[in-house]
Amino acid sequence: MTRDFRNAAVIGAGTIGLSWTALFAGHGMTVRVSDPRPDLAEAVGAALAEFAPHLAAQGLDVEDLAGRVQLAGDVADAVRDADVVQENGPEDVEFKKDLFATLVREAPEHVLLLSSSSAIPSTAFTGDLADASRVLIGHPFNPPHLIPLVEVVPGERTSEESVRAAVDFYTSVGRTPVVERREIPGFVGNRLQNALSREAIYLVEEGVVTPEALDQVVTNSLGIRWATVGPFLGSHLGGGPGGYRHMAEHIGKSMKKMWAGLGNPSQNEEEQERLVEAVEKAYGSSTYSELAEARDRRQIAVLSALDNLKEGN
Structure with missing residues (x-):
């Protein structure tokens, strides 16, 4: 593995984000979750309780699952100590433009910035970024804590180092990353x-x-x-x-x-x-x-x- 992934930030706690949260925590990572939803604590707690048996069936340690998950006050708070960020926001180009501008600004320079985007290639929302080398798609199939596939799709400005790091990261959490070398709406799956x-x-x-x-x-x-x-x-x-x-x-x-x-x-x-x-x-x-x-x-x-x-x- 080219990097050591210990701390993850999950941005967006809908169905996909909560599933990622459980998976990352199940693999021993500290996970900070950010979402403006008022019931964030309840949603995270319910998801961890629901998904714990699924993780245990994969041989993962669920003894202190909730103890590895922290709620962040905002996006900047979530990413400040992260090694990897998994974004799970709405399928909206303008939203992602604003969010990734914040992520690039607030996250440490080594942090891998991954998007769960289902259809929008990263080039569509990274054009205005000063540095898009760390941004790429890591598209899962629902629910990602169960379904192994992750489509790894680099944008026009994504570095090869980031592609390798994404493959290493998803492999380390038991997923099957497949690199797709040409951006196309909707990707392959x-x-x-x-x-x-x-x-x-x-x-x-x-x-x-x-x-x-x-x-x-x-x-x-x-x-x-x-x-x-x-x-x-x-x-x-x-x-x-x-x-x-x-x-x-x-x-x-x-x-x-x-x-x-x-x-x-x-x-x-x-x-x-x-x-x-x-x-x-x-x-x-x-x-x-x-x-x-x-x-x-x-x-x-x-x-x-x-x-x-x-x-x-």
Whole structure:
């Protein structure tokens, strides 16, 4: 590791920020959290209590989890002793411009400045900064204390040293950092997710399938496959002994015809309302907490199974 990360600042204590807070504290870091929300203490306390079993399942020490987390009075207070900052503010360019100007001004010069931005590349909000070399995207998938992926996306002015440091940092807290060398709105994960979502919405709009049935299609086929191999390896295996070349040569033409026929959902107000009502009909009988708990329990089971396979080769 090129640096020693002991103190983290988490700016923004929404769903993502609270998850990061628990993960960093679970790895023994001192975490200072800043957010203007009036219930910050209650939100942090509830999140640590909720996420502690998830962290324990990863083999992390949760004995004094709350003792490693401190509430900061403001952003400057949060970052004054930090080694790394994880920003989780709104998806708004102007907001991030102002916030990162403050971070560059107030944080020590060695501090790595990371943004959880879901779609906005860092170049979009660092143009006016005197020093943008330490700023880059560290985009997680929700919730980051469970889902391993972090998309590491440098901006036009990010230094290679900062990219290496970001990879080291996320690796040190048990994540899987993937460096993406070209900025593109939405990055990779969300673009893939939205491509699937667009076709899913189209199929429901067209009356081909219900939201619940479509979810069953994914969880009983693609979801299982993609938890073990990605699209390219899956296609390589799908080509049999001839691999991806056989797949491309023998099925490629029919696949291209299918691409041309993929849907473009209208999502006008009437269609959107119909879709919302259909999803609510499928899942509205359960609370958000119940659905999230079931999701996390299943994800932990998948991750545990994959870890056991790694250990046993």
